[in-house]
Amino acid sequence: MGSLLLAVRLALANVRRHPAQAAMLLLSVTVATATMALGLSLHGVSDALYAHTRAATAGPDVVVLSGESGPEVSAALASLTDRPDVVAHHGPYRIVYAELTARGAVASPVVVHGFAERPGPVNRPLVTDGRWVRPGGTVLERGFADALGVGVGDRVTIAGRSYPVVGIAVTAATSIYPWGAQIGPYGGPSDYTGLAWMTAADARALARSRDLPVTTAIDLRLRDPAAADTFRHTVPDDHPVRVFRPTFRSWQFTAQHDKVILRNAQPILVIGGWMLGFLAVTGVATLAAGRVAEQTRRAGLLKAVGAGPGLIAAALLTEYLAAALAGHALGLALARLALPVVAAPTASRIGDAEPTAGAVVAATVLAVAVAVLAALGPTLHAMRTATVTALAASARWPRHRPLLNALTAPLPTPLLLGLRLAARRPGRAVLQACTTATTVVAITVLLTVHAQRERGYGLDGSVALPNLRGLHDRRLMLAITVLLVALAIVNILTFTWTTAMEARATMAIARALGATPGQVTTALSAAQLLPGLPGAVLGVPLGFLVYLLFATGNSVPPRPSWMAGAALGTLLATAALTALPARLAARRSVARELAAEAA
Amino acid sequence: MPGAVIRARGLVKHFGRGQSLVRAVDEIDLEVAEGETLAVMGPSGCGKSTLLHLLGGLERPTAGEVWVAGRRIDTLSERALAGVRRRSVGFVFQSFHLVEELSAAENVELPALLAGCSPREARRRAMLLLERVGLAGRARHLPSRLSGGQRQRVAIARALVNEPLVVLADEPTGNLDTAATLEVLRIFAELRAAGQTLVIVTHDERVAATADRLVSMRDGMFVDDTRLAAARPRGLGGLLWPED
Numbered sequence: 001m002g003s004l005l006l007a008v009r010l011a012l013a014n015v016r017r018h019p020a021q022a023a024m025l026l027l028s029v030t031v032a033t034a035t036m037a038l039g040l041s042l043h044g045v046s047d048a049l050y051a052h053t054r055a056a057t058a059g060p061d062v063v064v065l066s067g068e069s070g071p072e073v074s075a076a077l078a079s080l081t082d083r084p085d086v087v088a089h090h091g092p093y094r095i096v097y098a099e100l101t102a103r104g105a106v107a108s109p110v111v112v113h114g115f116a117e118r119p120g121p122v123n124r125p126l127v128t129d130g131r132w133v134r135p136g137g138t139v140l141e142r143g144f145a146d147a148l149g150v151g152v153g154d155r156v157t158i159a160g161r162s163y164p165v166v167g168i169a170v171t172a173a174t175s176i177y178p179w180g181a182q183i184g185p186y187g188g189p190s191d192y193t194g195l196a197w198m199t200a201a202d203a204r205a206l207a208r209s210r211d212l213p214v215t216t217a218i219d220l221r222l223r224d225p226a227a228a229d230t231f232r233h234t235v236p237d238d239h240p241v242r243v244f245r246p247t248f249r250s251w252q253f254t255a256q257h258d259k260v261i262l263r264n265a266q267p268i269l270v271i272g273g274w275m276l277g278f279l280a281v282t283g284v285a286t287l288a289a290g291r292v293a294e295q296t297r298r299a300g301l302l303k304a305v306g307a308g309p310g311l312i313a314a315a316l317l318t319e320y321l322a323a324a325l326a327g328h329a330l331g332l333a334l335a336r337l338a339l340p341v342v343a344a345p346t347a348s349r350i351g352d353a354e355p356t357a358g359a360v361v362a363a364t365v366l367a368v369a370v371a372v373l374a375a376l377g378p379t380l381h382a383m384r385t386a387t388v389t390a391l392a393a394s395a396r397w398p399r400h401r402p403l404l405n406a407l408t409a410p411l412p413t414p415l416l417l418g419l420r421l422a423a424r425r426p427g428r429a430v431l432q433a434c435t436t437a438t439t440v441v442a443i444t445v446l447l448t449v450h451a452q453r454e455r456g457y458g459l460d461g462s463v464a465l466p467n468l469r470g471l472h473d474r475r476l477m478l479a480i481t482v483l484l485v486a487l488a489i490v491n492i493l494t495f496t497w498t499t500a501m502e503a504r505a506t507m508a509i510a511r512a513l514g515a516t517p518g519q520v521t522t523a524l525s526a527a528q529l530l531p532g533l534p535g536a537v538l539g540v541p542l543g544f545l546v547y548l549l550f551a552t553g554n555s556v557p558p559r560p561s562w563m564a565g566a567a568l569g570t571l572l573a574t575a576a577l578t579a580l581p582a583r584l585a586a587r588r589s590v591a592r593e594l595a596a597e598a599a
Numbered sequence: 600m601p602g603a604v605i606r607a608r609g610l611v612k613h614f615g616r617g618q619s620l621v622r623a624v625d626e627i628d629l630e631v632a633e634g635e636t637l638a639v640m641g642p643s644g645c646g647k648s649t650l651l652h653l654l655g656g657l658e659r660p661t662a663g664e665v666w667v668a669g670r671r672i673d674t675l676s677e678r679a680l681a682g683v684r685r686r687s688v689g690f691v692f693q694s695f696h697l698v699e700e701l702s703a704a705e706n707v708e709l710p711a712l713l714a715g716c717s718p719r720e721a722r723r724r725a726m727l728l729l730e731r732v733g734l735a736g737r738a739r740h741l742p743s744r745l746s747g748g749q750r751q752r753v754a755i756a757r758a759l760v761n762e763p764l765v766v767l768a769d770e771p772t773g774n775l776d777t778a779a780t781l782e783v784l785r786i787f788a789e790l791r792a793a794g795q796t797l798v799i800v801t802h803d804e805r806v807a808a809t810a811d812r813l814v815s816m817r818d819g820m821f822v823d824d825t826r827l828a829a830a831r832p833r834g835l836g837g838l839l840w841p842e843d
Contacts (some may be wrong), residue, residue, distance in 0.1 A: 245699050399697040400741050409718035416712060424700065509696050512657060513710040513757070514685025517676040588676075591657040593648075594696055 007311060007438025010298075011318035021287050022323045024490055028280030029370050030334065031483045033363040035276050037335035038342050039269025040359035045343035050172060050255040054349030058124045059172030060090065060219035061251050066244040069094060069214040070413050076240040077218040083225070085234070090120040091218035093200065098159040099459060100194065102148040107459040109182045109193040110137070112160060114203025121174040123219040123477075124352065124557045125191045125197065130167030133197050137166035139228050143177030143348030144194030147465055149202035159210045160195065167294020169197065173219055175257040176348035178457045178468070183247050192457040206260065215451030228252060261345055264473045264550065269342075272480035273544075275438050279487040282431045282496050283521045284374035288320070290498040291426070292378045296323075299382035309383055316379040320371040328367035347473040380439040398424035413519045417510060418526025419521050421503055428495065432528060433535030435491050436570055440539025441546060442484040443566040448558040449477045489577055496528050496578045500585030506595035507586065525575055532574050536567035558576060601664075604765050604796045605631040605654055605713070607715040609701040610663035612649050612819075623649040624660070625819035630767065634794040648769050649798040650816070654798065655688045655767045656680040663802055668764050680812035685714045689758030693770035695750040697742040697757075701727060703749075707756045713763050721760075728756035748779025756785055765796040772803050784809060 015022045025405040053059065054211035064080060066073050081089045094116050100110035115133055118124065125132075125139070130152035133139050138158065140150060145168050150156060153166050174180045180195030198206065207214045222228055228250035234250075235241065288295075292529075299312050307315075332355060355363075400421055408419045422429050454470040456463030500507070506519050540563045547558055612624040621648040625676040630656050631637050632716050639647050653665060656672050665673045667687050685688075689710075697706045705723045711721035719832060729735050732752040734745075751771060771787075772780040778805065778817050788799060788809055799806055808827070815823040 272604070315623075328795065398698050399661065400702060402702065402705075405701060406718070408706070408779050409712055413713055420700075442732075483693070506694070506698050509698055511681065512684065512696070514681050514713045516681035518678060519681075589658065592654040592696075594657075594692065595648075 004314070007314040007318045008322075011322055012524045014319045015323070018291075024287065024494065025280075025284050025320065025323040025374075026327040026330070026491065027278075027369070028283055028487060029324045030331040030368050031487065031570055032273060032276040032370065033328045033331030033367050034334040034338070035269055035274030035331075035480065035483065036366050037332055037355045037359040037363040038338060039266055039273050040362050041335070041339060041353075042266045042269065042343050044356035044358070045339055045353045046259050046262060047227065047255055049344055049349035049351045049353065052259050052574060053126075053170055053349045054172035054251060054255075056350060057126045057170065057172050058221075059251060060122050061222040061225045062220045062231050063123075063173055063182070063217055063249040063254075064220065065095075065183050065187075065215060065217040065249065065522055066241070066248045067183060067185070067215050067247075068218045068244050071214045073244050076244055077216060079240050080218065080235070084256060085231075087221045087223050088221040089120045089218060090122040092216050093218070094207065095181075095215045095217055096203050097181070097193075097213040098206065098210075100148075100196065101157040102150045102154070105466050106148055107462065108144075108148070108457060108465050109181070109191050109459060110196050111143075111193055112158065112196045112198050112203050112206060114200035115197050117199055119518050122221045123171060125169040125173075126170040126258055127167045129168045129348070130165070130517075132167055132169070133199050133201060134166060135199050136213070138163040138197075138202075139167040139169050139179060139197040140165055140471060141174075141195035141197075141348060142168050142170045143346035144180065144196070146347040147175075147177060147194070147468065156196075158211055159207065161206065163198075168393065170348060170350055171195070171567045172251070172254065175254055176261065176464075177346045178255060179260070181250055183215060185215065187215070187245055187247065192455070194460075213477055216518065225251065239354070252333050258349070258592065260473065261341070261469045263469070265342065265345075267550065268473065268480060269477045269565075272442075272476075272484070273366070275442065276480075276483055276487060277439060279484065280370045281434055282490040283487065284320070284370060285377075286428060286431065286491070286494050286498050288374045289425075290379045290382060290501060295378050296382040296385050300387050303387040311588050312383055313379055316382060317371070317375055321413055321479060322374040324367045324371035328364060328551065331367070332363060332425045335359075335363075343478065345468050361411060383574070401554055413515055414522035414526055417507075417515065417523035418530060420491065421506075421523060421527035422497060422530045424503065428499070429531035431537070432492075432495050432531040435488050435495075436532040436535030436574065437539035437542060439485060439488040439542040439570050440536050440563075440566050442481045443565050443570065444540065444543025444558055446477050446481040446544050447562045448543075449474055450554070451549070451556050451558065451562075453554070453556060490572055490574075491578045492528060493581055496524060496581040496584070499527055500524050500581060504585065504588065504593050508588075508590050511586075511590045512594065517583075520586035521582045525578040528578045529571065529575055536571050539570070540567050542565070600789035602633045603630040604633050604668055605624065605629070605798065606664075606666040606668075607654065608664045610650070610653060611661045612646070612658060612663065613661045614654055622646075622819045624653060627663075628819055629654075629814075629818075629821075631798055633764075635790045635812060636799065636810045637802045638810035638813045639798065639816060640807050640813060643802075645816045646819040647816055651679075651767050651769050651798065651800050654685060655690060656683050657690075677781070682743075683760060685710065687764045689761065689763035689766040691751070691754050691758045691766060691771045693773040695754045695774075697750055697753060699742050701788075702739050702741055703734060703745065703753045706742070706753055707760055709800040710757060711760045715754075716761075724760050725756070728759055729753070732756050733782070733787075746779065747775050748782050751775060751779065751783055752786065758789075765798060766790070767799065768799045770801055772801065772806055772828065777819070780805065807840055 077092040096112040098110055099107055101107045128142055150165055152165055155162050174182055178192035181190035181193035184190035229252050233250035295316055302312050334354050343353050404423050408416045454467040455461040457465035457466055607629040607762050610624055610627040614621045614623055635680050641647050651661050666685055672683050684733055691791055707725035707728055708721035729738050734752055801807055813825045813827055814821050
């Protein structure tokens with residue numbers, strides 16, 4: 001207990017001494033775990049929202065739709081209710097295909113379900129605002145109403161007739177907006193379509209007024225809901241309904257179909273989460289490496305006063321683990337807040353969205369991995385160093401590179417110093433290159449996502465009603481790119497400052513020998529830019545590769561000029577970002593730096 | 600003083616403020632003639648090293664003027680000061696301050712490269728100077744593989760590579776044993792004989808005894824200024840670049 005307390009106290013003291021480092025670790029782990037938890041929770045949350053909506057609306061196990069209408073069709077559909085495995089039903093009911101115009105401008109295809117004023121035992125849409133259908137009034141599906149920007153009390157025009165919107169409701173009998181139609185007129189394919197309800201009489205009158213296409217459906221509840229997927233196969237070929245080419249939609253199909261809108265969201269979030277995790281490890285590992293000498297001296301001190309390996313490891317790792325776990329908790333809290341918006345781009349479903357258990361476990365593993373990967377090397381180095389050596393530990397001297405020194409000798413001073421600085425820590429140069437490549441990939445993908453042509457949800461593909469899936473993908477990609485760029489910026493500043501601090505003795509000597517502050521500033525910037533250059537070049541094909549992974553037949557490939565622009569822009573931003581810490585480091589007093597080195 | 604390589608007037612350097620104010624250098628006037636070897640002695644913390652830093656442009660004075668080779672340097676920009684350090688001043692530090700990942704020859708040639716010398720010429724000068732200080736056989740050695748005395752000799756060679764007007768040495772034997780001290784003294788004696796202007800801050804009476812002039816410092820001020828030896832012939836006398 002005493003040892004644990006000591007480890008915690010040492011960790012807290014370290015956090016107080018290095019608040020910026022703790023903040024950086026917290027920030028990195030928070031964004032990485034939040035993104036990862038969001039990505040891994042999406043499908044689970046979609047299922048949960050569907051299940052919640054289904055329970056709240058007495059959702060059917062199977063919806064049987066026919067592309068035709070009339071008494072024979074209704075009779076054939078109704079005969080399904082005689083089967084022993086059907087325990088309840090709603091319908092048959094009429095589905096009318098029309099055009100809806102809201103606010104005098106926004107037009108969309110719509111299907112109108114003719115329902116009773118008192119809903120039956122199956123498929124009882126849940127009214128979330130206003131009231132249920134009444135003669136002369138219509139109820140709009142919530143996701144559709146949201147997209148239209150229409151609420152209770154507004155008026156909409158359906159097939160030329162004006163109706164007041166008397167209510168807003170949700171149902172589990174159809175897929176989420178904009179896939180409310182399920183089948184098109186006469187059983188053909190359907191376009192992006194919203195859903196509205198009217199009384200059965202109003203729906204009939206609407207259909208007759210303009211001779212609109214009509215289909216028929218019936219909602220069934222089965223004795224065994226799990227058998228809904230196979231129900232279609234149990235209807236014999238000589239059953240009357242087979243004459244009318246029925247379409248069977250099980251609740252499992254509808255639940256799965258809800259995820260279509262998230263098709264790209266999950267890879268965006270999961271891959272984004274991994275990339276953010278990588279940048280987090282990179283930045284924190286660089287900071288940890290910059291503190292190797294300090295950690296080694298601390299380990300030596302602990303050894304000298306009798307601490308064992310366990311306590312030393314705990315003392316050195318606790319700081320990182322504590323900050324990572326705090327970031328993890330914060331990340332999960334943020335994921336929980338963002339999940340309803342991210343997992344349900346339409347308002348067609350109800351219920352609470354919580355991160356799934358699997359996502360929480362994965363995010364925890366990620367947070368611990370960031371802390372351990374970042375701090376393990378320095379910790380092991382500190383533990384392995386002999387006590388006396390550890391007590392006098394100083395920064396590790398880089399290797400002698402005679403060939404590099406000879407090759408750089410004719411170069412101008414900033415390049416001479418910059419190349420030699422970059423070569424001092426080759427591992428860090430690789431991480432710098434990877435950071436730049438990651439940034440270029442993210443920006444390239446973002447530009448590509450924004451360049452895709454999308455069919456809007458309005459009439460004839462009009463973008464007056466935006467494509468929610470595309471919009472959702474673009475927003476998520478923008479958010480991920482912003483987070484990636486933010487972490488990359490933090491990393492670049494960290495790389496530059498750590499390099500400057502490690503090389504301060506060498507740079508002070510160079511200045512004492514006649515290098516100007518400007519030359520040292522440029523050298524420090526060059527030391528970051530030089531590894532970034534291959535990273536930017538590598539990022540271009542990698543960005544194209546990511547595009548190919550998600551490209552479909554009609555995808556627009558990224559333009560070479562965009563990719564080149566992303567690479568060049570990233571390098572210019574890197575140069576600008578390194579300038580400030582490099583300048584600050586280069587303007588430190590030479591005499592004091594040399595005195596500190598001698599001490 | 601005509602021919603003064605270094606001149607300081609009313610030189611003041613304060614650190615801190617209020618009650619924690621330290622007057623490291625307090626109203627010092629100084630002239631160092633061309634070819635003169637000046638030793639500065641005094642107890643620890645009396646301001647010797649700070650004075651040396653001010654004379655070499657590593658620190659800016661709180662007040663007063665510093666002139667190097669007839670050019671006032673205390674008002675120069677950092678960029679121009681770097682130029683003065685490149686061309687006119689060579690530094691030798693108590694802790695050597697060699698770049699640890701560079702070999703002895705690479706350390707010596709570094710100031711020449713910074714001054715725009717071609718790599719071939721920089722290496723030629725470095726090898727020549729290493730030979731002069733008796734380290735030609737250690738040219739490829741890293742500082743970590745050299746003794747303290749050898750490191751200091753590399754540092755002296757580095758200070759001389761750009762043919763500075765003045766070499767400023769801060770406790771050059773402070774970290775050395777007797778044998779190494781004697782070796783460094785021999786080099787300084789050769790430089791003095793060759794007419795190299797030297798300002799040496801030291802605790803070591805043996806080092807001070809090799810100077811033309813000795814000033815004593817206490818509490819940031821000169822308390823004594825003594826001429827020790829007669830003037831000698833001026834000019835480097837072919838010590839550095841006999842082949843040129």
